[in-house]
Amino acid sequence: MNKPRLAVGIDAGSSKTRCVVCLLENSRLQFLGYGEAPARGWAKSRITDQNGVAESIRNAVAEAERLAQVSVESAVVGIGGAAIEGANGRGVYEFGRPREVEAGDLGYAVERATRVRLEEDRLLLQVFPQDFTVDGRAGYRNPQGVKCSRLEANVHIITANLQEHQFLVAAVHQAHLAVEETVFEAMAAAYAAVLPEDRNRGVAVVDIGMHSTGITIYDCEALLLAASIPVGGDHFTKDVAWCLTTSYEDAEMLKLEYGCAILGLTSDHSLIEIPSPDGRPSREATRRQLNVVLEARAEELFEYVRAAVTRVGMEQSLLEGIVLCGGGARLAGMCDMAERVLNCQARNGLAIGIRDWPEELNQTEWTVAAGLSMYSARLKLKREQRRRAPGLAGMVLR
Numbered sequence: 001m002n003k004p005r006l007a008v009g010i011d012a013g014s015s016k017t018r019c020v021v022c023l024l025e026n027s028r029l030q031f032l033g034y035g036e037a038p039a040r041g042w043a044k045s046r047i048t049d050q051n052g053v054a055e056s057i058r059n060a061v062a063e064a065e066r067l068a069q070v071s072v073e074s075a076v077v078g079i080g081g082a083a084i085e086g087a088n089g090r091g092v093y094e095f096g097r098p099r100e101v102e103a104g105d106l107g108y109a110v111e112r113a114t115r116v117r118l119e120e121d122r123l124l125l126q127v128f129p130q131d132f133t134v135d136g137r138a139g140y141r142n143p144q145g146v147k148c149s150r151l152e153a154n155v156h157i158i159t160a161n162l163q164e165h166q167f168l169v170a171a172v173h174q175a176h177l178a179v180e181e182t183v184f185e186a187m188a189a190a191y192a193a194v195l196p197e198d199r200n201r202g203v204a205v206v207d208i209g210m211h212s213t214g215i216t217i218y219d220c221e222a223l224l225l226a227a228s229i230p231v232g233g234d235h236f237t238k239d240v241a242w243c244l245t246t247s248y249e250d251a252e253m254l255k256l257e258y259g260c261a262i263l264g265l266t267s268d269h270s271l272i273e274i275p276s277p278d279g280r281p282s283r284e285a286t287r288r289q290l291n292v293v294l295e296a297r298a299e300e301l302f303e304y305v306r307a308a309v310t311r312v313g314m315e316q317s318l319l320e321g322i323v324l325c326g327g328g329a330r331l332a333g334m335c336d337m338a339e340r341v342l343n344c345q346a347r348n349g350l351a352i353g354i355r356d357w358p359e360e361l362n363q364t365e366w367t368v369a370a371g372l373s374m375y376s377a378r379l380k381l382k383r384e385q386r387r388r389a390p391g392l393a394g395m396v397l398r
Contacts, residue, residue, distance in 0.1 A: 004023055004070065006073075007023070007374070007376040007380065008022070008061075008076070009076050010078065010369070011185065011369040012078065013209060013368075014081075014210040015038075015233075017057055018060060020361075021033045021067075022374075022376075022377065024381075030354070031354050031355065031357050034064050041053035041171075045210070047164060047167040051174070053171035054175045057175040074179070075372070076375045078185040078368055079165060080184060080209060081209070081212045083164040084158065084214065085160075087156070088155070089154075090155070092109070102144065106129075110129050113157075114127050125160045129155050130222040130223065132152060133154065141222075156224065158184050186216045188369075188372045189207045189326070190216050190323075192349070200218075200221045203217075203318060203321065203322075205349060206326075207325045207367075208232060208301070208328025214227070215308050217308065217312055217318075225311065236294055236331065237255055240293055240294070243293045244274055255290075258287055258290055261291075261337045262295055262337045262340065269286055269288060305342065321342075324338065327365040330365065354370060
């Protein structure tokens with residue numbers, strides 16, 4: 001009876017596996033502990049060794065359990081990369097005669113919108129209602145009580161690669177944990193870093209991972225687009241390694257210590273030391289040589305983001321701008337490049353809304369894990385609401 005309600009999120013990334021454990025009490029989240037372990041079993045955002053992924057998850061969870069002094073049994077797990085695709089759907093419910101719309105009608109229209117024919121290798125991951133059309137009049141967020149004879153639900157559907165999803169879930173099970181739900185990582189970042197009023201005014205969340213970048217775009221609190229972009233932090237590092245003829249590890253160090261995503265923000269003509277293999281003396285290069293490489297890749301990344309924003313007609317409507325999350329956002333100048341390419345404000349996305357959140361986790365790479373923990377808490381609260389109020393509110397997370 002006194003068993004604590006834990007909200008646990010696991011971000012099984014290609015670089016690091018991170019776990020956040022929180023306590024859900026009186027509808028509020030309190031931070032308990034966290035764990036981090038080097039990622040194993042991944043290659044180009046795909047699972048290549050299920051045993052390695054399971055070991056990374058076990059190590060991260062064990063560290064979180066030690067700090068939180070609790071035992072974790074289940075978690076919400078993030079999924080991203082090329083496995084993710086988003087698409088719009090529409091469900092039509094003909095009443096046959098005019099009558100008032102009830103809560104169950106909304107849920108049924110949304111359910112009909114999800115009856116899309118998926119390819120054999122795709123899995124329906126999440127469904128997010130956008131708005132409703134009532135007798136041809138569009139734009140209703142909640143038309144309950146409105147009298148009509150035809151109800152249409154417009155939704156955004158997120159799907160995942162079936163095999164990749166199965167591998168990830170199996171790895172979590174192998175780590176002796178139950179999976180409460182799998183969530184698109186950029187969606188989790190939005191839960192942690194963006195408030196409802198921000199989504200209402202228009203915002204794009206960009207989660208820059210190691211091998212890919214996830215993006216979600218909101219307007220009027222509705223999800224307009226969820227997509228994956230084939231550029232991530234790993235591409236920046238490989239560019240530096242190739243152009244400066246140094247090792248991958250040294251290129252990563254140079255990128256984070258001296259790099260900037262846009263020229264002119266650092267002393268570009270100052271010299272930096274380029275490590276060389278054993279037996280050879282180190283070399284020197286200007287910071288400009290390094291930053292020219294990083295600027296080109298950063299511009300390419302945000303051109304992808306701009307294309308996604310344009311696709312949904314939000315190029316002049318992102319009043320809350322761009323929110324950057326993930327380890328790739330740590331590179332200096334990323335917000336400046338985002339503002340230059342997208343012509344709107346940009347900021348780093350940090351977790352908000354968790355009591356006792358430690359200062360050392362106020363980093364963009366921890367936002368997804370925090371959002372997954374928050375999503376776990378919302379699932380538990382929604383289950384309680386579903387028992388009391390069936391219908392649309394009990395069917396999907398808003």
